[in-house]
Amino acid sequence: MNDAQRQPLPPFTQETAAEKVQLAENGWNSRDPSKVALAYTVDSQWRNRAEFVNGREAIVAFLTRKWQRELDYRLIKELWAFSGDRIAVRFAYEWHDDSGNWFRSFGNENWEFNDGGLMHKRYACINDLPICVDDRRFHWPLGRRPDDHPGLSALDF
Incomplete structure (x- = not known):
């Protein structure tokens, strides 16, 4: 794939925005920092929580640290809104730390x-x-979420 172009392209429609969100979810569920970073410009600018990340190399380093800490990571993203070259997403992911404590992280991305x-x-x-481990709702083998697994709205998140 050409580094200068990554389908679908803006301006987004309902269909292409939803496709872009699904592709992002699939990428992040791979937990492959180098692969995920290719979806971003070489000079991409992030604010993730209170951390500022700039450029692909920094994205790879950030994601490497993230997935060393957030074990058995499983993510669901859902399109919230779109316009032109912008997409708003809501998401949730489940993970545990190295002590076996489980978390569900909720968020929004622009x-x-x-x-x-x-x-x-x-x-x-x-x-x-x-x-609690019994409260986990994201049950699929590590990697891409199966097509038949419920999304956020179906899970009432």
């Missing part, structure tokens, strides 16, 4: 894309909720 469909800006607000 994305801005360049003309080639690469994300140039990402702003994420995230809150972590400690949960």
